Amino acid sequence: MYGEVDWKHAPKGARWWAVDASGHAHWFMEPTHKVRTHFWYSQEVHAPAFAYSGDWRESLTERPDKFK
Numbered sequence: 001m002y003g004e005v006d007w008k009h010a011p012k013g014a015r016w017w018a019v020d021a022s023g024h025a026h027w028f029m030e031p032t033h034k035v036r037t038h039f040w041y042s043q044e045v046h047a048p049a050f051a052y053s054g055d056w057r058e059s060l061t062e063r064p065d066k067f068k
Contacts, residue, residue: 005050007067017047019059025049 005017014027026044033040052059 005061006048007063009048010063010067011045014045014047015042015063017050017059017061017063019049019052019056021056023049023056025052025059 007014010017010027011029013030015030016028017025018028019025025047027047029043029045031040031042
């Protein structure tokens, strides 16, 4: 369906890669806890699409252990 995600291009701390409904790809960073709040958040950073052509809802890819 698409080429493999090349984790060598991922920024440090990127945990997942995914495409959104608009077709834009993003790295999703390691989640952090916001001080004095009760929630977690994860920063997203623009990423290459790696020729992904499938359903965006199936694009979420976790970083393999060998690249952590």
